[in-house]
Amino acid sequence: MKYLSLAAFSFLIACQPASGEYQLKYVQDGDSAVLCCDANNQTFRVRLKDIDAPEKHQPFAKESRQYLKQLISDKPLKLIGKKKDRYGRILADIIVTDESVNTLMIKSGHAWVWRYSENLKLQWLQKQAKKEKKGLWALPEPQRVEPWKWRKQNPRK
DSSP: OHHHHHHHHHHHHHHSSSSSOBEEEEEEETTEEEEEOSTTOOEEEEEETTEEOOOTTSTTHHHHHHHHHHHHTTSOBEEEOOOBOTTSOEEEEEEETTEEHHHHHHHTTSSEEOTTOOOHHHHHHHHHHHHTTOGGGGSOGGGOOOHHHHHHHSOOO
């Protein structure tokens, strides 16, 4: 049994994102997804780095989730990044055909730039999306509550 546990553990390590291609298992919300990396459907969770999408019960959450799903469904996915957040999710950029999905989410107005991000490109793209009233930026201002503020106002029970 000890050897089986070690073998299972080494398989999990082998499945951790480093390089290669992955497939979407499902989209949790506009900034996180579950991917798989082998024929046995070994899965892991990914949190899109530097972005924050509307929470489940926030305005525009459904649209954000659907847009992410549209961008990454049925496509080979590459990841850039391997740090984990406090929930054990891999923090990464998801790449589809040489494009960053994280960037596309901001550019289209389907997510905010994470409040602690130092990514100047994303900050600029968000200003452009806001100026052009794309995605969530077309919502009335009272409905555009940043997810980090919304989570504070609506803690999980």
